[in-house]
Amino acid sequence: MLRNKLLIRIITFGIGLFVMAFGVALSVKADLGVSPISCIPYVYSLKIPFTLGQLTIVFNLFLMVLQMVVLRKNYRVLQLIQLPVVFAFGMFIDLAMNMVTFISVSNYAWKVFWCLLSCVILAFGVFLEVKAKITYLPGEGLAMAIAETFKKEFGKAKIGVDSAMVVVGIVSSFLFLDQLLGIREGTVVAAILVGFIAKFYGRKLQFVDAWLSVNEPKEEVEELSKQNVVITISREYGSGGHEIGKRLAERLGIAFYDKNLIDITAKESGYTADYISKNEQKLAHSLLFELYEQNYAYVSEKQPPLDTLFLVQSKIIREIAAKESCVIVGRCANFVLKDNPKCFNVFVHADKKYRKSRITGNYGIHASVTDHELEKTDRERANYCLHFTGKNWRDAANYNLTVDSSLIDANTIVNTIITAIEKE
Structure with missing residues (x-):
């Protein structure tokens, strides 16, 4: 069984290499610029x-x-x-170059077509190479x-x-050509899209993982105690969610988790x-973050730091919920504990003046706070939530109770939450 799986992975890796090579050949034919890893060899091949x-x-x-x-x-x-x-x-690459000699690019529109197709094909090759888990090309190795x-x-x-490869390629092109x-x-385009x-292939073609991996014993997940009550508090910046959560925990005599989760x-x-x-809990610009994070699609051993951080915190939150009744502020805890029937989720918001x-x-904070600063922090939290859970942070449907803290004092909100939990 192990030998068969290894053979399948080796074959998959070989197919991935050829598909990548074919994508490189198409990018050459498109004549709009090759990918960063190929730009230096391509420039010198012209000389x-x-x-x-x-x-x-x-x-x-x-x-x-x-x-x-x-x-x-x-x-x-x-x-x-990596040597073989x-x-x-x-x-x-040379084989693929011979295979695409029939392609003749007549205008810019066709160049764009072949360029985009080369990215799609090159990405599929990268996907197969990474999933095979044999090794990686020297560029990623470096x-x-x-x-x-x-x-x-x-x-x-x-x-x-x-970036260094592109710079060397540009300098070499001007020096020698x-x-x-x-x-x-x-x-x-290749640097951004591939x-x-x-990553898109990784999300949509998950059956490849099962096809290539040997069945391993599943890690036992700690069962959630049906007796523990967990209240999650999601909140807009400055709305008082931390204070409400702390008072609620004190009233109920249960643990409170917010900044102590950091330690x-x-x-x-x-x-x-x-x-x-x-x-x-921060993801200021989801598009810029995606541009940075997409580089991790090239290797299976590495994981984006924020992904690791989210997974570790999610594990901690689940362990806490299994161990004791508590109040947890932020960290997308309501989504992490979505399968916990004893989880009560609250969203606290307020108007900007309050x-x-x-x-x-x-x-x-003694300086005046601007609308931009409020919106920036809320946007960071919303983007973070959307990236890791696929959910709208502000959607009331994701919570059992939403409250406007500018209209109701903290103690009344605490009483309201306790009343709502008792009716559950």
């Missing part, structure tokens, strides 16, 4: 009498050497498995080496590696409390 595939092999061997230099004593012999992959990928050695996030390291060739708008599309998460995740405090007054009076 010296070697094929694109041959120069891709040479370039990837150079990247392997760079991995060794960066990792030094931490370089693992197992990483030499490099030669196979180069040969596949980004991982940099991330490991210099303690950088993989997404940032890969952006840096890709006296003009810019091979690096155009298609290069930017990771997005690979618990720090112990579980390995991230510092400062990092968690600055990054939890929220500004509370922030300046209770949070020790």
